[in-house]
Amino acid sequence: MAMQNGKVALVTGASKGIGAEIARRLARDGFSVVVNYARGAEAAEQVVREIEAKRGEAIAVQADVGEPTAAARLFDTAEQALGGLDVLVNNAGIMKLAPLAEMDVADFDRQIAVNLGGVFHCMREGARRLRDGGRIISFSSSIVGLYQPTYSVYAASKAGVEAMTHVLAKELGPSGITVNVVAPGPVATELFLNGKSEALVETITKMIPLGRLGRPADIAGVVSFLAGPDGGWVNGQVLRANGGTV
Template sequence: MIVSAWRQAYFSGTNPRRDVMTETLERTAIVTGASKGIGAAIAKRLASDGLAVVVNYSRDEQPALDVVAAIKADGGRAIAVKADIGAASGAAALFDAAEQAFGGVDVLVNNAGIMALAQIATVEDADFERQVAVNLGGTFRGMREAARRLRDGGRIINFSSSVVGFYQPAYGVYAATKAAVEALTHILAKELGPREITVNAVAPGPVETELFMAGKSEEMLKTIIGLNPRKRLGQPGDIASVVSFLAGPDSGWVSGQIIRANGGAI
């Protein structure tokens, strides 16, 4: 069985806030949108850190089952749970499943999101409403559920985007939803501080995933890569490493922060 870095630090007494941390032998994380891309990398990384993981998916079950199988093959614990986080009942269903399978929840990673690019004058109402429902509504309901049900000393990790700082044409609605997520992150961090629950957001730059690569020409990709000081696209593992830190014992004094994981682009 994987040995948790958190458990090693916590039970060795190196964590100064042991008095408020859960004493369960295994911590549990919910990762939304975890069947592919960044979410899948996060789920596997947290499992390797010793957490039991709820792998959320909304439509295609097989990729989520593949993530669960990979985690179990490495000695971890995981289940796949179907839930649409854009729906009113999505967040509660994930917490219900986690509590039934693993006894409680310590970490929520609000990773799931969608992006429909269009200049503001051409945005269709359906695209606007769906992005707001998933990116903002889903994250809000996840945060609300976590505020009610997360164990003391837990972690909430939201996902914003570095496009909030770029303000590029065609990203208007998407960037607006992510800016709202950042505002919620700052506020909930203050509300949950007395319970030693940290709330942060990760704002990736361009990451080489199926979602990002879709519809982009080779010339466009070269331009994007050329704008980054590191001269490459981010990889899902780059982002999973940041989430691992925020979910772990060494980030206890980090809360209300937006971490722009983009290789120094901004």
Template structure:
């Protein structure tokens, strides 16, 4: 085991925002545990990109919706790199539709990953994270916009923000910061799937900058909260959305 000065676990880091966060925190000196549930090839690509940049990383398969998922991630991180100082709860899914026609399966899946995965990550981190560490969870700027078809997804992200504020108070005595980042529309496969070009252009116009965010924009916000410049930011939700709301 090569023990680095600091280790970070990023859930759902095989592509998109998660991969960008993994690469940015690696640049900032973290050894990275790249979690994936299905996209092994993408996770390996993220690991290789980190290693090419001189960093340390491993890919670990784990389902964060499962009761043992986060325990497996922390076990793998500690075995490879030593104690964990940073957890980024990034894994999530989004299934859109009017509340009146949404299925139980759509509801259950989003609850299991978006809330359950974050809860289990927070619980494991509360017991195993190094003192002085950081927990960053991904919310969404749809909390506050309350757009039609986003009802279940927005509800799960509101729960993430509530748990963030509570856990920040519980872990404060150990010097562990707990925050959330709430991206606006970001140009990823996750966001663009199923959206016609005209819809995407209309969404761009909602932003004062007239563009979508990039995964690197969100990774930069996470890096602040996970780094030394974010030690006085605690129990907050940072709306990284370019001014949408």
């Protein structure tokens, strides 16, 4: 049974996978949670129902963070429904893989719009509107560092998130708002597994010193730490939660 801590967390892309697990974990930690989704309203509502079944508080809010005006609307709705925001988790992202020479321009534009632009728009709203002492937690990837073939645009978008995080952490220090990045390694989600053969997944798994793919709960635990009282002195950092891959 969740005991409310009086704080509110917004998780983008929270209808499935890592985002859904983060929403459930923060609700268990006592946060009221805004479950954001771009598509898949039923999946988002299911996450809300799961949280409410355990006496937590959550609402589902539609917004495609890749659209420039969506973030302000998302924050407006969250503030009106729950009174304010303390934690922003920029989890929403997409991945389109191809050798750089073969990358479709539309796929390039969309990845930059969502993975980098979406984080920018939400960071900007968070910088203006989070309550003092808040937390901004964004998502990169351990592919930044590995730089594997076919990941050029995805890695570039995530490297941009890391750069913005380092700068914003210094800008928001006086407000007591910390700004950090979680950079997962391979995690067994639809986003990661889609389009990969069983043999490729096995090859990737063998590269991980801990011998298994990550689980959404592994990543949600890192977010919980950064969002909670024990993470208050961690600022401007990239936490690579990857089983030792990099």
